[in-house]
Amino acid sequence: MLALFYLFAAISVISALIVVSARNPINSVIALIVCFLSIAGHYILLNAQFLAMVHVIVYTGAIMVLFLFVIMLLNLNKATEPMKSLGMRVAAITGGGLLFITLAAAIRHGVSIQSANPFDAGIGLVRSVGHVLFTEFLLPFEVSSVLFLSAIVGVVMLAKKEKHQPNASVEPLTEAERARRTA
């Protein structure tokens, strides 16, 4: 088990490094897919089978397919790396360094923290996840589904062609007109 953990951990870290360092966007996407699969492996090691499978279906199977889809449609085959300005670089290095210090400090003080509850091997099974979701966390669960619904309605609004004005003027809409149409 421990060997498997180190194997998955190594795959996760190395593939995550490739995601940010690869010059070709398609290599980044493939490395990210590998990274997600190895994280699903971690979930299975924790006996969270449901989470692992949903993770694979949603992230690896749907979201990454859309990433790949966009890259293919835009044909980002060549390595494109726009040069960043000096200010951007300084800001990025400072931000990354501060995050690194915070993480290092957190890990240094975090190793001795005991978990509040002993690890329950059944916590990630479908039955327990479903039970908790529909009793203790029912309200957040429903609220997040409303959030998804509003996102879906928004996308349909944006994607819908306006059939009434096939030759509508291309002039930018006024603020009032835009508000009227989205209402």
Next chain:
Amino acid sequence: MIITTAILLLVLFVITLTVAAYSTYGERKVAAFLQDRIGPNRAGPFGILQPLADGAKMFMKEDFIPAAANKRLFILGPALAMTTALLTGVVIPWGGELTLFGETFKLQGTDPEIGVLYVFAIASIGVYGIMLGGWASNNKFALLGAVRAAAQMVSYELGLGLSIVALVMLTGTLSMGGIVDYQIQHGWNVIYQPLGFIIFLVCAFAETNRAPFDMPECETELVGGYHTEFSSMKLGFFLFAEYTNMFISSAVIATLYFGGYHVPGLDKLGLDPNIATLIGAASMFAKTFFFIFFFMWVRWSTPRFRFDQLMNLGWKGLIPLGIVNMLITGTVYYLSEFWKG
């Protein structure tokens, strides 16, 4: 335990490959029958050695990689397609319990609690082989095929998922073995979920890229679609993966909606348990072969959809139907619980 599982998986592997190979022969014979021809009849009696001859031909052909292709991904594509096609068979219950040499084991690789989701997860990864292979070819027809495959599979996964949700509400389990057990006690799911079954079947055609939904390789528009640039055994792997997927999809349909290895009335005959298990396994394969035949039957008798028709059917037809089916299932379930008290 590990040894029996390993032997079972090896047998399953060999059976899957054999069935996939002979599906190509079956397809040509079915096509010939539907078109009033004879079909392959030269290699061996009734052309029975045709798949071997085809395989030998595939290996002998020149393995060509286009100069402008992304070489690594070009090789990864067919390998991934074949690997993901072979992964699903593990969770399908092929039969009941078999007792040999005082040891009892199930004719199923493994029965995880989330078997149905596993089938889904593998199906959703399955598209990468086609996408990467098609994109890496650096050919516009292959790219169009790959993009179509991605759009089609992501769209039809939703309909597939909604039909499965209703099924899971009914059976109360996500394990493939559990779903078969439920059907043994209550009758086959197709009786309770006829609409869900039709949605699932249509989506299965789209997920396996079979006609009338074979847009990704639509030869009248895209030469060969995603596999235009592939030759030799790389092409062979793509075609083989399609037949493997067809076999596995048929087995999943038989398991989820047609009772899996359940034969009605078999338990009343008082047969030896081992023989009953073998008959059950045979019935499972018979159901699976029927659906493979059904896939072929549809392919050779139904014209191909247009891509916009395919998308309309998926998003405006099957997804609303799936939601309606879910609502009906939920209402009926609630009312039946209510009346029971």
